Amino acid sequence: MNLEILSSDLLNVAMLAFMGVTGVAIARIRNLFAVVMLSGIYSLLGATLYVILDAVDVAFTEAAVGAGASTVLMIGTLALTSDREKAMPNSNAWKGLIVCALVGAALVYGSLDMPLFGDPMAPAQQHVAPRYLNDSMAEIGLPNAVTSVLASYRGYDTMGEVFVIFTAACGVICLIGRTRRRPAKKSGGDK
């Protein structure tokens, strides 16, 4: 086996292991500030993994949006609420573990039919993508195929994404935008 490919595969698995450790720490730690920081680290590890897996555009976005903006939003929420999590009841752990075991078994069963990691003959690699790679330079004129697909071939997807963000922003403003002006009234049963 080619040494370069093997080393990138090993790096890949190592990054996944780092992410696993971070995920377990997120699940176990009860100080929410630490949890939010670890979730930023988790996103950053994901971004590093994307670079290893050739998705440089995705890595850039994940580092800026996933590790940056999300973390800022979460810290803001912590400032308005509290940064301690109360201990959860033991029955919850069993409930969660049973569901996870079932879902995990289903996922592994489903993956048995999947093409192997990195297989160039996989169906996903045979259709649509070759056209983008072969013709996008002549049709769009940009060397970066991801940009061509995002902004031109699938421009409507990106427009839909803008609508989603607009809707979410409206929702956030409706939920917490007006609260500053309203006096804090704590009457029970208030609708």
Add this chain to the structure above:
Amino acid sequence: MVDLSFPGLLNYWFVFLLMLIGLYIVIAHENLIKKIVGLNVFQVSVFVFYISVAKVKGGTAPILADGIEVYSNPLPHVLILTAIVVGLAMTALGLALVVRVQESFGIIEDDELRALEDQQEDEGNNA
């Protein structure tokens, strides 16, 4: 017969493990902020899954250049670029809801909120 060549399917199984950690946090933990962090963990794992499907052995980033023959698949990259930004919108909306719940009830633990709701319902029935 399961092919056990490295990393083969093993790579996907590691990613499934990451997904299950996120799922476990969402199901088992009662704190609403922790649930949203769990959703984020799950979300990043799904992204990693898509990106690993796009990887072609020996390929390089899909930026066209002379002298390079094999590229990874650009299509999943585009899908995940969209999904990351939509994920941020989802996180923002969820966190706004948490802030609203904290303002109305003073707690963000799901089990205590349920207990409070039952209590208010009982008082409503008795009145």
